[in-house]
Amino acid sequence: MEIGRKRVFLDSIDSTNSYAISLAEKGYPHGTIVVADKQTAGRGRHGRLWHSPPKKNIYMSIILRPHRGALRNLSLLTLMAAVAFSEAIKFKTSIPVRVKWPNDLMVFCGRDFKKVGGILSEARFIGGDLEFAIIGVGINVNSLDADFPPDLLNSAASLRMASAGDIDRDDLIEGLLVSLNKWYDTLLDGQDHLILKRWREISLTLGRDVAVTVREAHPEVIKGMAMDIDNEGRLLLSLPSGRIKRIESGDVVHLR
Numbered sequence: 101m102e103i104g105r106k107r108v109f110l111d112s113i114d115s116t117n118s119y120a121i122s123l124a125e126k127g128y129p130h131g132t133i134v135v136a137d138k139q140t141a142g143r144g145r146h147g148r149l150w151h152s153p154p155k156k157n158i159y160m161s162i163i164l165r166p167h168r169g170a171l172r173n174l175s176l177l178t179l180m181a182a183v184a185f186s187e188a189i190k191f192k193t194s195i196p197v198r199v200k201w202p203n204d205l206m207v208f209c210g211r212d213f214k215k216v217g218g219i220l221s222e223a224r225f226i227g228g229d230l231e232f233a234i235i236g237v238g239i240n241v242n243s244l245d246a247d248f249p250p251d252l253l254n255s256a257a258s259l260r261m262a263s264a265g266d267i268d269r270d271d272l273i274e275g276l277l278v279s280l281n282k283w284y285d286t287l288l289d290g291q292d293h294l295i296l297k298r299w300r301e302i303s304l305t306l307g308r309d310v311a312v313t314v315r316e317a318h319p320e321v322i323k324g325m326a327m328d329i330d331n332e333g334r335l336l337l338s339l340p341s342g343r344i345k346r347i348e349s350g351d352v353v354h355l356r
């Protein structure tokens with residue numbers, strides 16, 4: 101198992117992604133993982149904060165150094181990670197996990213699907229070449245209602261809240277690594293279609309009416325029906341005009 105061969109465990113850190121970036125810059129090898137018990141400034145997508153209380157959840161970042169040219173697309177890397185992590189959670193806890201585009205890990209809890217995990221991929225390039233990529237994953241494992249800020253409770257939950265049992269974080273981390281090793285090899289072998297197929301099977305977004313907030317130069321909300329993802333992981337939205345819009349990055353709200 102290349103991913104997870106070298107492990108760095110920390111009690112507390114600002115962000116495991118930031119720390120993994122600093123280690124990668126110092127030359128730490130492919131497959132190094134950084135795990136913290138707590139983050140003081142965990143980072144989410146689009147510059148948001150990732151709420152990271154101590155000793156309950158998983159905050160992990162992984163350094164990847166693919167061979168030159170082997171990784172064509174960072175979006176696909178993130179979709180691959182979502183597929184791998186959802187499979188591992190199902191295997192270890194029996195809780196079915198679905199994905200909200202692009203990579204929110206969702207479980208059924210109470211009366212609705214809620215977010216239990218997220219993935220933040222970052223990369224450094226030298227010239228046009230990828231020097232390293234970092235996959236950061238945060239999973240709410242054993243948090244309870246009182247551990248969440250009130251404004252998150254409507255949309256976020258933990259695996260424990262969805263299953264009513266305490267979950268062994270170390271065992272789950274082992275499962276995440278086994279699954280990530282397998283699916284990363286699938287990606288490097290060029291078997292993108294297997295990743296896309298699995299992602300489509302567990303998608304909560306496809307086939308639904310959605311509103312997507314796109315944060316480009318001019319932020320806007322685009323409404324339409326989520327038809328599919330393309331081979332690069334972009335969301336294909338069917339607009340009321342009948343036009344198809346390809347969306348590279350954004351926040352999705354499921355309308356119904």
Ligand code: BTN
Nearest residue numbers: 115117143144145218219236238
């Ligand atoms: C999202 O917005 O859904 C992505 C959240 C990613 C959070 C994880 S926690 C471990 C790693 N370190 C960070 O600072 N962020 C990622």
